[in-house]
Amino acid sequence: MKNVEKHLVGWLSVCLLLCSFPVWAQGDAGDYLTIVGMVKDKQNKKALENVNVSVHGSNIGTVTNAEGEFALKIKKTEASRELEISHIGYVNNHISLEKETPSKLTVWLTPHANLLNEVVVFAENPRMIVEKAISKIPLNYSDKRDMLTGFYRETVQKGRRYIGISEAVIDVSKTAYTNRNTNHDKVRVVKGRRLLSQKASDTLAVKVVGGPNLSITLDVVKNKGALLDMEELNNYEFWMAESMLIDNRMQYVINFRPKVILMYALLYGKLYIDRERLSFTRIE
Numbered sequence: 001m002k003n004v005e006k007h008l009v010g011w012l013s014v015c016l017l018l019c020s021f022p023v024w025a026q027g028d029a030g031d032y033l034t035i036v037g038m039v040k041d042k043q044n045k046k047a048l049e050n051v052n053v054s055v056h057g058s059n060i061g062t063v064t065n066a067e068g069e070f071a072l073k074i075k076k077t078e079a080s081r082e083l084e085i086s087h088i089g090y091v092n093n094h095i096s097l098e099k100e101t102p103s104k105l106t107v108w109l110t111p112h113a114n115l116l117n118e119v120v121v122f123a124e125n126p127r128m129i130v131e132k133a134i135s136k137i138p139l140n141y142s143d144k145r146d147m148l149t150g151f152y153r154e155t156v157q158k159g160r161r162y163i164g165i166s167e168a169v170i171d172v173s174k175t176a177y178t179n180r181n182t183n184h185d186k187v188r189v190v191k192g193r194r195l196l197s198q199k200a201s202d203t204l205a206v207k208v209v210g211g212p213n214l215s216i217t218l219d220v221v222k223n224k225g226a227l228l229d230m231e232e233l234n235n236y237e238f239w240m241a242e243s244m245l246i247d248n249r250m251q252y253v254i255n256f257r258p259k260v261i262l263m264y265a266l267l268y269g270k271l272y273i274d275r276e277r278l279s280f281t282r283i284e
Contacts, residue, residue, distance in 0.1 A: 035072045035097070037105030039064050039085060048109060051087040056094065085109065126238035126254040130271060133278045134228050137221060140279035141177035148172045149190075154210045163199075168192030170212050180224040185216045220267075221280050227256075227267055228280075235260050241270065246282065250275045 039051045047068025054061030055074055058081070064070045072083075074097075083095040090109040149171055156164035173186040189212055220226040227236075241253040252273040258266035272282040 031076060032073050033076050033097075035074065035083070035105065037070055037107055038068045039070065039087075039107045039109060040068060041090075042108040042110045048087060048090075051085060051109070054084050054086075055097075056082050056084045089113075126240050126252075127233065129252055129273060129278070130228070130233065130238060130254060131230065133271075133273050133280060134230065136278045137180065137228075137280075138178045140277055141221065142174075143176045143178050145173065145175050148174060150215060152192075152212045152215055154214070158197075161197075163197035165195045166192070166210070167194075168212055170215060172215055174216075174219075174222065177222055180222055182216045182219070182223045185222070187212045187216060220283055227283075235262065235266055243275075244272075246272060249281070251281055 037053075039048045039053070040046060041048055047064075049064050049066045049068060051064040051068070051070070052061060053064065053070045053072060055072075060072070060074055062070050062072050082097055085093040085095070085107050087109055089111060091112045093107055093109055095105065095107065149169070152166075152168045152170050154164075154166045155162050169190040169192070171188045171190055173188075175184045192212075217223055217226065220228050225232065235258060236256045237259040238254050238256050241255050244251055244253055252271075252275055254271040254273065255269075256271060257268040260266075269284045271280065272284075273279070274281050
């Protein structure tokens with residue numbers, strides 16, 4: 001009898017535990033609100049799938065199914081907020097949960113055309129990009145005379161030591177870029193200084209041609225004979241480097257180096273070309 005009583009007590013305990021679960025679930029369900037609805041296109045009345053439905057300002061959300069339907073379970077304490085319905089190509093919609101009843105909702109989304117800027121895609125042909133940028137120089141650069149203020153610095157180095165340094169603040173008068181030569185560009189030194197080594201052993205066998213006028217001749221966009229001339233391009237090879245941002249604008253980065261040997265010096269370095277405007281942002 002004692003064994004039978006123990007079994008009966010055990011079964012009664014299990015039955016009481018099982019009966020307690022529906023009561024707990026029912027009490028928990030009373031704290032939640034289930035929002036059921038459907039999202040449709042306002043113009044063609046078709047159901048929209050994969051629409052984002054979320055409680056604004058929270059991480060509670062879901063997406064509509066293939067029939068445009070959704071079900072969202074939220075705490076009643078969140079009912080003071082609003083639903084945010086969003087989808088690519090449509091204007092976002094907001095529905096107040098205070099005014100709407102928990103019955104099935106129908107949400108209408110209005111199509112919205114988001115026009116994008118024209119994008120020109122080049123097939124990673126660096127020579128073609130450079131030629132296109134050259135053709136756009138008259139459009140991308142000033143078409144009148146401008147006065148610029150700049151800083152000029154020139155150094156002469158022997159081993160690891162500088163034996164000559166020249167610095168100056170300069171005013172540069174530049175003619176319009178529609179005429180790509182520097183014949184009428186001018187430079188004026190506003191303030192400058194020059195430091196020379198005092199050692200007698202610091203001599204040069206070759207006279208260095210320099211000075212503030214280099215700021216004009218090294219403007220290779222204006223001085224087309226230095227690099228950016230269609231015929232001069234044949235002396236160089238170009239290859240793409242990894243793109244980068246300058247002032248939050250994406251740039252083509254193109255390496256260049258001589259591929260021939262001539263009687264005069266050729267250049268090597270990098271071209272930075274704005275992807276949208278195809279203007280020369282920087283040249284190293």
